[in-house]
Amino acid sequence: xxxxxxxxxxxxxxxxxTATAAAGAVxxxxxxxxxxxxxxxxxxxxxxxxACTAADLGTRHPYVKTTEVSPTITHFKGWYVTEGTTGQQxxxxxxxxxxxxxxxxxxxxxxxxxxxxxxxxxxxxxxxxKLEYTSTSEESNSVTWNLTQPGYYGFYKGTKKVTGTYGxxxxxxxxxxxxxxxxxxxxxxxxxxFTTFTTLExxxxxxxxxxxxxxxxxxxxxxxxxxxxxxKADHPAGAVAPTAQQKPDRPALHPTPTTSTPAEQPxxxxxxxxxxxxxxxxxxxxxxxxxxxxxxxxxxADDGVRLRPxxxxxxxxxxxxxxNVTEQDGVLEASLWNWGxxxxxxxAEQNASTERAVxxxxxxxxxxxxxxxxxxxxxxxxxxxxxxxxxxxxxxxDRYADGEFIRQYSSGRQDGTGTxxxxxx
Numbered sequence: 001x002x003x004x005x006x007x008x009x010x011x012x013x014x015x016x017x018t019a020t021a022a023a024g025a026v027x028x029x030x031x032x033x034x035x036x037x038x039x040x041x042x043x044x045x046x047x048x049x050x051a052c053t054a055a056d057l058g059t060r061h062p063y064v065k066t067t068e069v070s071p072t073i074t075h076f077k078g079w080y081v082t083e084g085t086t087g088q089q090x091x092x093x094x095x096x097x098x099x100x101x102x103x104x105x106x107x108x109x110x111x112x113x114x115x116x117x118x119x120x121x122x123x124x125x126x127x128x129x130k131l132e133y134t135s136t137s138e139e140s141n142s143v144t145w146n147l148t149q150p151g152y153y154g155f156y157k158g159t160k161k162v163t164g165t166y167g168x169x170x171x172x173x174x175x176x177x178x179x180x181x182x183x184x185x186x187x188x189x190x191x192x193x194f195t196t197f198t199t200l201e202x203x204x205x206x207x208x209x210x211x212x213x214x215x216x217x218x219x220x221x222x223x224x225x226x227x228x229x230x231x232k233a234d235h236p237a238g239a240v241a242p243t244a245q246q247k248p249d250r251p252a253l254h255p256t257p258t259t260s261t262p263a264e265q266p267x268x269x270x271x272x273x274x275x276x277x278x279x280x281x282x283x284x285x286x287x288x289x290x291x292x293x294x295x296x297x298x299x300x301a302d303d304g305v306r307l308r309p310x311x312x313x314x315x316x317x318x319x320x321x322x323x324n325v326t327e328q329d330g331v332l333e334a335s336l337w338n339w340g341x342x343x344x345x346x347x348a349e350q351n352a353s354t355e356r357a358v359x360x361x362x363x364x365x366x367x368x369x370x371x372x373x374x375x376x377x378x379x380x381x382x383x384x385x386x387x388x389x390x391x392x393x394x395x396x397x398d399r400y401a402d403g404e405f406i407r408q409y410s411s412g413r414q415d416g417t418g419t420x421x422x423x424x425x
Contacts, residue, residue: 045120046185052171053183054377057385058394058418060170060188060411062117064124067164071216072097074136074200075143075157076223078240081150085237089204090144091155094242096223099161100135104192109133111355113392113410117166118196129162129196136200145204152231152240153204156220160198167191168392171385172330172375181378188331189373190392207231277364279323283339283425285310286320288400288417289383294318295406295420297338297345297361304358305345305406307397316340319425322374323364332374333389337364346370347408352391359395359406374422384422385412394418 046052046061075093100107103114109132118131136159143155168190173181201216207226211217225231225243287294288307296308297317310318317340325334336345343361346369351357364370371389386395393408396418412418 045123046169048167048169048185048187050185051183052185054381054383055416055419056171056183056185057375057377057383058396058412058416058420059385059414060113060168060190060387060392060394061185062113062120062166063169064117064120065165065167065191067121067125067162069125069127070161070163071158071214071219072099072161072197073156073158073216073219073223074099074139075141075202076220076242076246077143077155078224078242078246079153079155079204080235080237080240081147081153082237083150086147086150088144088146089155090142091239093141093143093155093157094246095137095141096246098135098137099159099195099197100137101130101133101196103166103194107133111410113168116411117194120166121162121164121194121196125162127160127162127198129198131196136197139200143202143204145202147204149206151206151208152224152235153206154220154224155202155204156216156223157200157202158216158219159200160216162196162198163193165191165193170331170373170375170387173378174330183378186329186331188375188387189389277323277335277337277344278325279321279337280325283316283319283321285318285421285423285425286336286384286386287421287423289419289421291400293400293402295320297341297343299341301362304360307400307402307404307406309402314340320345330376332376333371334374335364335370336372344370345372347388347391347393354408355393355410356398356407357391357393359408382421382423383419385418386420395420 045063047063074097076096077091077093079091101109103109103117109115115131118129122129143157145155147153168188169185170188171183172186174184174186175181203217205211205217205221207224211221223246225245228243285294292309293307294310295305295318297305308318317338319339321337321339322334323337325332338361341361344364346360346362347357348360349369352369368390373387373389375385377383388408391408393410394412395406396409396413397404397406
């Protein structure tokens with residue numbers, strides 16, 4: 001392990017403290033009075049530049065950047081009705097388009113981050129969209145409708161497809177125009193696209209029917225291809241051979257839950273060789289603020305990082321060094337090397353997409369699963385939030401207890417249990 005000047009300076013910056021108790025009191029008072037210390041209302045989604053608190057350092061929220069709503073026909077069948085065949089008809093339609101709910105590449109929508117992203121979409125577009133994984137192909141294709149007039153009909157099911165992009169917000173310190181510091185929601189790593197849809201609408205429509213423009217019914221009427229010879233010709237009662245417009249798109253496959261690389265995250269590399277790390281001279285404890293338990297690395301390879309008390313018997317398993325440190329837009333990125341077992345903190349590759357996966361230590365390698373973003377409180381405070389670079393999830397724990405695992409949570413722990421103290425040993 002070797003140390004360099006720039007890393008030492010980063011370490012000193014991380015742990016900067018007020019020079020005197022009086023200065024600390026002034027800082028505390030200024031934070032209490034600052035708008036940045038105000039608690040979020042919880043009634044609206046966080047936006048870049050909004051105020052956050054130290055308890056939010058270990059949390060993460062999605063925000064909707066763009067949306068597009070497009071009426072889409074998912075099932076369709078041309079049907080000819082003659083005199084004497086009017087009345088209630090039940091028609092089995094053909095699938096034309098398959099829409100599946102997804103956030104990024106995750107089609108399971110099991111994480112709190114994905115659910116919150118879709119909830120924000122619902123609020124943004126003002127439509128009752130699907131908030132869990134489903135697909136229009138799972139819907140029945142049968143349409144029952146009462147027909148009072150003969151003619152050429154399109155039996156259809158359709159929905160409003162909602163697509164767009166989202167970003168990820170993290171709480172971090174930001175310097176203000178007057179030189180002071182405050183905590184703000186800032187755009188962090190992790191962005192992607194989403195797809196969802198509204199409840200399916202069904203019906204039957206003729207060429208001569210007046211329909212609202214840009215509606216689902218108008219889309220179905222367009223599929224009738226009313227100007228074509230086929231639409232104008234007489235047909236026997238029943239199904240009409242589909243036109244080129246009515247032939248189905250290639251159905252989308254059901255998304256398969258995967259532990260592969262999320263679309264918005266860099267590619268992880270194999271754990272092949274130990275990386276040559278450039279580590280800070282300082283060692284730190286990553287502790288629960290105001291309490292004795294801190295991150296303790298395991299002695300056994302198949303165990304995880306747990307909350308442990310620090311003592312003379314800790315054998316440096318509670319001591320961590322920041323290695324290969326970089327900084328961008330006020331956010332530190334580092335590998336977390338444990339002094340006691342010589343390993344680097346990581347989320348196991350097979351568990352990368354798993355909510356509440358346990359933080360482990362393994363031989364150090366060039367691997368984004370072993371890289372972490374560190375979000376900091378204002379200068380004078382040692383409070384931080386920790387985020388895995390590859391998974392985008394925040395580190396936290398289920399409950400405060402000796403032996404409790406440190407785990408990843410896609411949105412962090414909203415009760416503040418993802419905020420830690422980074423204190424020099």
